[in-house]
Amino acid sequence: xxxxxxxxxxxxxxxxxxxxxxxxxxxQTPSVSIKLNRRKTTDVAxxxxxxxxxxxxxxxxxxxxQRPLFTxxxxxxxxxxxxxxxxxxxxxxxxxxxxxxxxxxGSPLRVLDLCAAPGGKTTSLINALPDGSMVVANExxxxxxxxxxxxxxxxGYPDIMITNSPTSRFTDMGEIxxxxxxxxxxxxxxxxxxxxxxxxxxxEGLQRQCASLQREILTDAFKALKxxxxxxxxxxxxxxxxxxxxxxxxVEDLGMVTVDMEFPQEWGIGKGIxxxxxxxxxxxxxxxxxxxxxxxxxxxxxxxxxxxLKDDAFRKLIKxxxxxxxxxxxxxxxxxxxxxxxxxxxxSTDFRRGSLPEAEVDETxxxxxxxxxxxxxxxxxxxxxxxxxxxxxPLGLVKNIGNRANNLFPSVWxxxx
Numbered sequence: 182x183x184x185x186x187x188x189x190x191x192x193x194x195x196x197x198x199x200x201x202x203x204x205x206x207x208x209q210t211p212s213v214s215i216k217l218n219r220r221k222t223t224d225v226a227x228x229x230x231x232x233x234x235x236x237x238x239x240x241x242x243x244x245x246x247q248r249p250l251f252t253x254x255x256x257x258x259x260x261x262x263x264x265x266x267x268x269x270x271x272x273x274x275x276x277x278x279x280x281x282x283x284x285x286x287g288s289p290l291r292v293l294d295l296c297a298a299p300g301g302k303t304t305s306l307i308n309a310l311p312d313g314s315m316v317v318a319n320e321x322x323x324x325x326x327x328x329x330x331x332x333x334x335x336x337g338y339p340d341i342m343i344t345n346s347p348t349s350r351f352t353d354m355g356e357i358x359x360x361x362x363x364x365x366x367x368x369x370x371x372x373x374x375x376x377x378x379x380x381x382x383x384x385e386g387l388q389r390q391c392a393s394l395q396r397e398i399l400t401d402a403f404k405a406l407k408x409x410x411x412x413x414x415x416x417x418x419x420x421x422x423x424x425x426x427x428x429x430x431x432v433e434d435l436g437m438v439t440v441d442m443e444f445p446q447e448w449g450i451g452k453g454i455x456x457x458x459x460x461x462x463x464x465x466x467x468x469x470x471x472x473x474x475x476x477x478x479x480x481x482x483x484x485x486x487x488x489x490l491k492d493d494a495f496r497k498l499i500k501x502x503x504x505x506x507x508x509x510x511x512x513x514x515x516x517x518x519x520x521x522x523x524x525x526x527x528x529s530t531d532f533r534r535g536s537l538p539e540a541e542v543d544e545t546x547x548x549x550x551x552x553x554x555x556x557x558x559x560x561x562x563x564x565x566x567x568x569x570x571x572x573x574x575p576l577g578l579v580k581n582i583g584n585r586a587n588n589l590f591p592s593v594w595x596x597x598x
Contacts, residue, residue: 182208185383188370192419195454199466206466211374213248214267214470216301217241218336219308220530221261221574228262229254229572236469238448239270241308244469252596255547259574260335260528265301268371268463268470271450272302272362272413275477276309278442279411283359289313289340290359291495295348295402298325300332302364302415307338315492317358317499319344319351330507331594337530342499343507348401350503357490357498361402362413365395371417371472374465392422396430403435408482412437415475419464424474425456432458437478524577524590527568532575539568540579540586547571550579553595556586 184207193200214236217225225233225243236242244267251257251264283290290310294303297318307316318333318341320326326345333341344350368387369379395416402412414431416423431437441459444450449467453460453476463473490498499505510529513520526532540562542550550556550569558567558581567586569576579586 182373182377182380184373185380187385188373188383191385192370195419195421196464199464202466203464206464207374209374209465211465211471212267212469213245214265214270215243215245215262216265216270216273216305216308217243217262218260218304221259221337227572228256236267236270238444238450239267239273239305241273242267242270252598253548255544255551255571255576256574258335258551258594259571259576260337261574263301263304263332263336265305266471266473268468268473269301269364269415269417270305271461271463271473271475272305272415273308274444275413275442275475276306276360279360279440279477280309280311283411288489289315291357292316292360292362293351293358293402293405294318294362294364295351295398296320296364296366297343297362298322298329300329300336302362303329303333304336306360306362307336307341313340315340315342315495317342317344319346319348319503321345321347326506327593331591334507334510334525335528337510337528337532339510339529339531341507341509342496342505344499344503345506346503348398352401352404354405354498354502356405356407356410357495358405358410359407360411360413361406362415363395363398363402364415365391365398365423367391367395367416367418367423368420369417370419371465374471388418388420388422391418392427395423395427399427399431400435403431403437403480406480408480410480411440412478412480413475414478415473417472418474419462419472421454424462424476425453425458425460428453428456428458428460428476428478431476431478437480440477440479442477521580521589522566522578527575527578537566537568537578538563539570539575540581541570541573544571547576548596550576550588550590551594551596553588553590553592555588557584558586562586
């Protein structure tokens with residue numbers, strides 16, 4: 182990979198003596214890492230991968246010794262784990278730190294992820310949130326919103342709303358969220374090691390364009406956040422314009438207060454560059470992961486708890502202002518004249534095991550199921566709706582009619598190769 186000369190000229194004075202090590206690290210193969218779904222397992226051995234190594238800053242994260250063919254591990258489709266860059270897993274640990282400090286402590290929280298696709302950071306937040314917390318995951322781009330929906334439904338957290346709207350739609354809802362996350366669209370300098378487009382598209386004009394858009398999104402996030410609520414801001418880029426200078430904007434223009442996470446020094450998380458405010462920089466020559474910048478800020482003020490919306494009113498408000506493409510995990514759908522349970526419902530962490538018959542299958546059969554092929558189950562499996570499981574984890578449903586079992590796995594999710 183040949184890095185753009187303008188990028189080298191920009192980053193070298195920022196990093197000083199660290200620049201040569203950074204530029205060398207940018208030529209290395211990125212690490213591969215996965216994150217466990219804590220509501221489904223806390224044992225990395227359940228994934229079937231050997232030689233894992235814990236990610237220091239996330240108790241659910243693990244490095245793998247090499248990149249496997251993740252598509253052919255049925256447990257990925259069961260939502261047991263998620264493939265994610267280790268740096269981004271800091272979201273889970275940030276959420277663990279701020280949840281006890283968050284507004285209405287002891288009550289379920291309302292969390293908004295404004296730029297959520299493909300879902301890695303949303304799933305990290307979900308891992309750390311108390312049960313009953315409502316998560317609204319928004320993505321403006323339609324096809325990315327579909328990917329987000331698939332990933333979150335497989336993750337199985339029931340109290341989820343997925344929206345496909347401009348971030349400005351959330352400004353008219355009032356100050357209703359305890360935590361708002363903004364993993365903003367950026368110039369993608371941290372993606373250069375694994376995305377050729379990030380290299381070819383780089384220019385200073387893109388940085389300025391992204392920084393302007395980021396401030397618009399951050400302003401929308403600020404308006405949706407309760408007084409006393411927390412904002413998590415992040416990018417996968419290295420320049421100051423999109424990072425530290427946007428933190429300056431949040432503090433000096435919007436009046437927010439930065440929150441120092443005080444993470445252990447041995448984690449190797451860098452500090453902000455040329456700023457008095459606490460920020461986090463994940464740099465590939467120091468931390469095993471891609472580039473990530475993050476900062477946590479709090480909106481000043483005390484929120485009057487008496488004005489807290491009830492759940493039904495909260496959902497109604499979201500639906501009145503944003504395009505909702507998923508409200509919770511669908512339990513059933515109408516097919517002809519029959520209400521049919523959904524495969525999504527058995528992936529839910531609220532699914533009651535034993536409420537339907539189950540058929541445990543081997544890897545070959547599991548992959549056939551995930552390709553949306555009809556199955557042939559053992560003769561002792563009851564007719565009707567049956568949960569297909571692999572290594573004990575639900576994958577979805579079939580309707581067993583005796584000579585075959587009709588596949589009810591969502592066809593849009595099927596493995597195509």
